[in-house]
Amino acid sequence: MNKAGKAPTMKDVAREAGVALGTVSKVFNSIPVGESYKIKVEEAAKRLGYRVNSYARGLRADKTYTVALILPSLDNPFFALLADHICVALTKHNYRMVLAITKADPHAEARCIRMIEQNMADGVIGLTYAADLDVNENLPYVSIDRFIGPNIPCISSDNFGGGQMAAEKLVSLGCKKPLFLRIGSDVPGETDKRGAGFVTYCQMNGIEYAAQRFSDWQGIESVYKFLDEHCHRGKLDYDGIFCSTDLFAYHVKKHLESIGVCVPEDVQLIGFDGLKRPETDEFYCSTIVQPIQQIAETAVYILLHGASEQFPGFMSLPVSYAPGGTTRE
């Protein structure tokens, strides 16, 4: 309480600390001041029992210290890990994370973006598949895995390089006729470059290859049908397969085994993501590993500090290969 018997104000804190009001404001808004000033203000605030009113702070500094993360769901382990790392990275920067899960709701993304317009968040990190995404280019927005527009930073793994790496690995492990298989959304995204990288490597190196793309609405059965049609007396037409994700590779492996094709003896398989089984912490398959933590930390950094020469608005972060039992190495 101050002398008037009311809750203490920033002015009271400034008087108690013997510093200017602006200094108190800077400390409470996490704007750098000299360490001795910071300590003086914090000690005075503690003595007086002063509590920062976050609304007042939000209004005054035009900041909410809140970032919204838009994800399709948390039941995919890749999304859950990404959310985990983004939340931890934001906390380190003294930001909190509002999580918005879109599921199949086409209005969920628009709702999130309206939330920022209503001053409820300072920015958005979004990983979305909505076909009609309408991002106001003046809003702080960082996109993951999808290029939205030249003024919207986009962070992803090096999908193209990962596709090249998978093709090169299969070839170096002896594959003569590798295949690229993909199933996913019809909305174009950065992850489409996985196949492009694979195809480019094969073309540049004169490798005979095939590439087959399926849409989610066609279902995994259409992939199985394709494999069945290319399997003659227990022998597949291809001796290596690069699958667009790890969980997809898992299903392809199971189906191949069900029709008598052995992995990795007859066909070698490489997935993409680097997911680990929750029960054993082992990879599901040989895989191109995404740097999930680095994607999270880079997205947070660019959202909070803006793109720069060191952190350009379009970043593809390096991936790596990890053997996981579905290749000969």
Next chain:
Amino acid sequence: MNKAGKAPTMKDVAREAGVALGTVSKVFNSIPVGESYKIKVEEAAKRLGYRVNSYARGLRADKTYTVALILPSLDNPFFALLADHICVALTKHNYRMVLAITKADPHAEARCIRMIEQNMADGVIGLTYAADLDVNENLPYVSIDRFIGPNIPCISSDNFGGGQMAAEKLVSLGCKKPLFLRIGSDVPGETDKRGAGFVTYCQMNGIEYAAQRFSDWQGIESVYKFLDEHCHRGKLDYDGIFCSTDLFAYHVKKHLESIGVCVPEDVQLIGFDGLKRPETDEFYCSTIVQPIQQIAETAVYILLHGASEQFPGFMSLPVSYAPGGTTRE
């Protein structure tokens, strides 16, 4: 813009809609009014381009429409699913969810609770293992899986009933000497009742049983050592094991197989959680299934509406048994 050329206010909306200012306030604060009034206000707001200022709303109605969820992490699939369902349930109630991940940080929970004191959230849903949890009983807080105090609602699965169910199932499937195994935190919690339910069933029914509890700091190796010591010439001293979680059951199964004990032929295993493999959507093991969605929706309902006769402050939600390959049924 209103006539004075400024952004429209609630007063402008009331005039445009031909309703009282209080009616407009109710609509924007989600307080029920007649449907025709609601439509009038919403249409007037749309015509004027009025945007709710969430800060003003937060201050005026003393509400932020924000709930904080405190979880240890998202890398455990149970926590990720719980967060997914809580987020969706809050969205349905027009609330947004701030996610706080505590990891090993003992101060993270205190920080969250301070956030509410600073008016940044209307309440908290917490699933925490911090030993020194200090919850102000006047704060809206709903605890999951841990009883904190008589005035803090606590939602969990029926852990005791689930333990009884596991014992009854093992016995009905022919087990003569069942064992309960547990590894986990030293902090007491509702999940401790899994073992208590198991033991109680065995005692009440004159079943010879054993129960062995390990702490996280002892490590899974201490469990393996215990199993090795109770295995003689390929035969375990027990013919059924109830494990405190599914992922733990998975490790117990792998270890038993590594020392020549077959599951479910020699030993039947039941876990707890009802987790499914991300790659196949199958259970990891025969299991007591937690109603994760119902836990999430009940926690949200009680936080927003308070406990009542229908929704008392301490709820154990019904679990069910599902076979998953580690029992004879």
